[in-house]
Amino acid sequence: MNYECVQGDITQQDDIDAIVNAANAQLKSGGGVAGAIHRAAGEQLEQATRSLAPIEPGEAVITKAFDLPNRYVIHCLGPVYGEDEPSDELLADCYRNALNVADEHELASIAFPALSTGAFGYPFADATRVALQTVKAHSSKLKHVETIRFVLFSDSDYEHYQKALSEHELI
Structure with a gap:
């Protein structure tokens, strides 16, 4: 498995088969990642x-990517921290289910934002730990996915993920 971490815009990952949307329950445009993906993909x-x-919460569904440079968007509803419980399990389900959807569609690559860490209030360090532990444990079960990329928008988030990936021996 190839694990990558980049700083940038999730909508600009043109070498990735599917990007993951930090969706809301209604799968509509919003702020943050969902808004950026909806604007870039078009109506x-x-x-x-x-x-x-x-x-x-924890569920993942797939659509075409339309005007995005990717083939697909996988929409995941992460938990609202402090409301949707057990939050660690639901967040882990997001990553597992997104990976399973990608694998079922025989995709070779997938890019994740930091799910639930924006408006949903999940503490960034805790969300990073759940994401990396889940992806590391689940990736051996995948038949088609070869590349898992984490796309972080800010310098500090990127630096945190880089350090965490190294600590989890993923890079």
């Missing part, structure tokens, strides 16, 4: 998600 994305909504 067709929201139309494509209508029949799939609502989704539950």
Whole structure:
């Protein structure tokens, strides 16, 4: 398995088969990652998600990527920290389910943002730990996914992930 960490915009990962959307339950545009993905993908994305909504915390669904440079968008609803419990399990489900959806569609690569860490209030260090432990434990079960990339927007988030990836012996 190839694990990568980059600083940048999740909507600009043109060498990745599927990007993961930090979705809301209704799969509509919003702020943060969801807003950026919906704006970049165009109006067709929201139309494509209508029949799939609502989704539950931990669930993942897939749509075409439309105007994005990727083939697909995998939409995950992360837990709202302090409300959706058990939050660690639900967040881990997001990563597992997104990886499973990618593998079922025979995709070779997937890019994740830091799920649930924005408006959903998940503490960044805790969310990073859950993400990396889950991905490391689950990746051996995948048949098609070869590259898992984490895309972080800010300098500090990127630096934190780089350090955590090294500590988890993923890079």
